[in-house]
Amino acid sequence: MELINLIHIELPQIQCGRCNTSGCMEYAEAIASGEAHDRCVPGGQKTLNKLNKIVGSYYKKVDMEYGPTINNQKVSIVEEECIGCKKCISACPVDAIVGGMNMMHSVIDDICTGCELCIEPCPVDCIEIIELSDKEILKPRNDSQHFFDNKEFIKTSSKRTKIKNYSTKNLNISEKINLQLKKRDINKLKNLKSMQISIIKSDLEKIHKYENDDIDGFIDKNSD
Template structure:
C-alpha cells in the first residue's frame, strides 16, 4: 500500500477542501488508509484520478459529482478599488498568497495563488474574482507555503503585527535628554582619561 507521502506528492496542493478534507495531506492520509476514494479531487480531474487509481491498485472511476465539476487552473484577483481592507481573505488563504493590512487595499501574489477559492466566501463586498490561469502553481512550492502557514498559525503569530509600526518607547523630549546625557558622560570619561572628548 502506498504511503501518505507518495499519494500527497501526486496531489495538486491547492488546499481547496473540495474533496471533503481540510487540506491535501489529510486526503492523502485517508486514501492511504483506504477510507476514501481517489475520485474526489476536482483540481486534479481525470488525470489525477487515473494516477491515484494506478498507485492504489483500484479501478479508475469518474470524478465524484458530490465534489463538483473538474476545476481548471485559476487564480484569485482582488478588485482593489472595491477592497475595504477587512483582512478576512488573508485569514482564509491557506498559502498566505494575499498581502494587505487592516483598512488598506489587499492584493494577491499571483505566482503563489493556488486558485482554491477559499478567499471568496468571507469577502463581505465580493471584490475577489477567480480568473483562468495557464497552470496550477508548482505543487511542491504550494505545499511548502501551506506548511509554513500552518507552522506560523501553530506558533500563534499574527502576520498583521509585522505591518504595524513599533511603539515609540519614549517621547522626543525624553530621547533628546538621554542623548545629551550619554554625550556628556562620554565627554567626562574622555577628560578623565586624558583623551579628546568624543
C-alpha cells in the same frame, strides 16, 4: 510514509479542501488509511487514474459531489473596492493575500493556487478569477505545500503563545492570592468565610486588576 508521498505527488496541490480535508497532504494521508480516492474533482479523471494504480483499487469516475472543478487560475483583488476586512486573508490556505485591517489587500501571484476559498467570505465581492496557462499555474501549485505548512505552523505557534500567556496569567493570579492568604493568616484548605473572600477579592481587584471570574475560580477550587 512512502505510500502517502506517492499519493500526494499526484494530487493537484491546490489546497482547496473540496475533498473534505484541510489540504492535499491530509487527503493523501486519508487515502493511505483507506479513505476513498475519488474525491479530488480538481484533479479530474487523470489524477483518479493515477491513484487507482497507486492504491490498487479501482474507481471508474470522480465523485462530483466534491466539486465543482477548479481550472488553471488565480484570483485578483479589485483594490479600489477592497474594504480591508481581512476575511480573505484568513481564508487563504497558503497565505497568498497580504494587507492590514482597513487597508487595501493584494494577492501574491506566485503563491496563489486559485483555490477560490477567499471568494465566498468577501463581503463586497471584490475578488476576480483570472485564467492561467498550464505553465503559469505550475510554480504556485508546486510550491503550495510549503506555504500551506508554513501557515499551519504560524497558526499552531500562535495558539501555543495564547495558551502560554493564559497559563502565565493563571499562575500570577495564584501567586497573588496565595500571598494575600498568607498575609491574612487564612488556611486555603479550609472553608473561607465570605468576609475574608471579599477582602481578598477587593485587594486583587484594586491592586492587580484581575477579573472576578479568575479570582472566583481559584478560590472555589481551593476552599473545600
